[in-house]
Amino acid sequence: MTLLPVSDALERLLRAFTPVCPETVPLRQAHGRIAAEDIKSRLTQPPFDASAMDGYAVRHADLADGPATLKLIGEAPAGSVFSGTIGPGEAVRIFTGGVMPKGADTVIIQENTEKPAEDMVRILESAPRGKNIRRAGGDFRNGDILVEKGTRLTSRHIGLLAAANVATLPVSRIPRVALLSTGDELVEVGGTVTAGQIVNSNAVMLSTLLEHQGAEVLELGIARDNESSLRIMAEQVRDVDLFVTIGGASVGDHDLVQKVLGTQGLEVDFWKIAMRPGKPLIFGHYRDIPMLGLPGNPASAYVCALVFLLPALHRLQGRRSSGAQKVMVSLSCALPANGPRQHYLRARIDSDAQGRLVADLAGAQDSGWLSPLARSNGLLIRPPQAPAAAQDALIPALMLPE
Ligand code: AMP
Numbered sequence: 477m478t479l480l481p482v483s484d485a486l487e488r489l490l491r492a493f494t495p496v497c498p499e500t501v502p503l504r505q506a507h508g509r510i511a512a513e514d515i516k517s518r519l520t521q522p523p524f525d526a527s528a529m530d531g532y533a534v535r536h537a538d539l540a541d542g543p544a545t546l547k548l549i550g551e552a553p554a555g556s557v558f559s560g561t562i563g564p565g566e567a568v569r570i571f572t573g574g575v576m577p578k579g580a581d582t583v584i585i586q587e588n589t590e591k592p593a594e595d596m597v598r599i600l601e602s603a604p605r606g607k608n609i610r611r612a613g614g615d616f617r618n619g620d621i622l623v624e625k626g627t628r629l630t631s632r633h634i635g636l637l638a639a640a641n642v643a644t645l646p647v648s649r650i651p652r653v654a655l656l657s658t659g660d661e662l663v664e665v666g667g668t669v670t671a672g673q674i675v676n677s678n679a680v681m682l683s684t685l686l687e688h689q690g691a692e693v694l695e696l697g698i699a700r701d702n703e704s705s706l707r708i709m710a711e712q713v714r715d716v717d718l719f720v721t722i723g724g725a726s727v728g729d730h731d732l733v734q735k736v737l738g739t740q741g742l743e744v745d746f747w748k749i750a751m752r753p754g755k756p757l758i759f760g761h762y763r764d765i766p767m768l769g770l771p772g773n774p775a776s777a778y779v780c781a782l783v784f785l786l787p788a789l790h791r792l793q794g795r796r797s798s799g800a801q802k803v804m805v806s807l808s809c810a811l812p813a814n815g816p817r818q819h820y821l822r823a824r825i826d827s828d829a830q831g832r833l834v835a836d837l838a839g840a841q842d843s844g845w846l847s848p849l850a851r852s853n854g855l856l857i858r859p860p861q862a863p864a865a866a867q868d869a870l871i872p873a874l875m876l877p878e
């Protein structure tokens with residue numbers, strides 16, 4: 477069987493996903509969720525011309541002849557409105573956020589004034605007409621689109637929507653992902669590890685990655701490497717948007733995922749990708765549920781999760797951009813020419829004194845090793861047959877999420 481190029485596999489996989497339905501949530505709970513529609517403002521901000529500084533609201537014309545002494549006719553603190561009108565030779569004491577009084581067109585900061593008497597202010601230094609005023613609607617207007625559909629909502633968006641008095645909003649329902657580990661050798665974290673056994677590290681690694689990315693994860697546990705165990709465990713898979721298996725995806729006698737699930741309703745779309753690590757990845761549908769069969773080696777499982785699972789989740793969420801962030805990095809050491817598979821090298825990416833992103837390999841690139849993966853924060857991408865890359869060469873990389 478020929479190996480499928482990564483880009484073809486990703487395209488085929490993404491075609492199988494459509495965004496989940498929206499639900500309405502209170503603003504406070506929208507953090508980290510994905511806007512399911514364009515979100516519009518419900519008011520104009522600022523709602524009125526407001527002072528941007530503490531000082532005095534004046535008529536600019538009164539300052540045309542240099543320093544001037546003006547009569548104070550009132551105050552305009554934030555939260556109340558001065559009801560009068562400023563006439564020639566008059567000023568109003570104003571504070572940041574205060575409504576600009578009628579007649580005034582400029583605010584002079586208090587640092588540039590003196591108080592010769594209780595009801596007088598002397599303007600020592602003028603300012604351009606209109607200075608220190610935040611105009612009504614300068615930030616946004618009622619009905620403006622403030623957040624575009626597909627945006628992941630940060631606390632900054634939440635603050636903006638709060639200012640626009642948006643109390644509830646439509647976001648994508650949280651996608652549900654079922655995660656099934658496979659292997660006779662696996663013991664759950666904290667269990668007793670006897671001869672021949674290893675800890676199921678992949679399930680927690682991937683669950684936490686998926687949860688951080690906004691999925692709800694149903695950890696189904698460990699299916700043993702026999703037909704009945706795998707069949708029984710897979711029977712639990714229902715009401716999910718995506719089914720992920722870990723391990724048993726390769727060609728060994730104990731790699732049963734395709735063989736067993738194939739008799740239980742799994743239709744394979746593709747298997748085996750021209751990538752390293754992660755070649756044995758399976759994609760298909762298990763009883764109409766999209767299914768991703770990840771290889772069991774921890775670095776392979778993680779790289780496949782980053783390259784395929786993350787974009788799939790983002791597509792389910794209806795995000796505008798899907799997958800890990802791609803950046804260009806310069807190499808701290810030369811790399812040899814690449815073979816026929818796209819190679820993802822675990823690397824540490826940091827900015828140097830000039831702010832350039834520089835990548836160091838994070839140690840051995842063994843697909844079973846977790847410590848280089850944990851040290852890394854990026855994956856260098858070496859396309860199939862890429863020529864050798866010199867030190868300082870710029871190459872593409874994927875940044876790893878937290
Ligand atoms: P497999 O893909 O099932 O052939 O497994 C490949 C390698 O990954 C083997 O050394 C397994 O022991 C290991 N492995 C499989 N599943 C997990 C898991 N959930 N956590 C940690 N290692 C695993």
Ligand code: MG
Nearest residue numbers: 658659723724
């Ligand atoms: Mg196995």
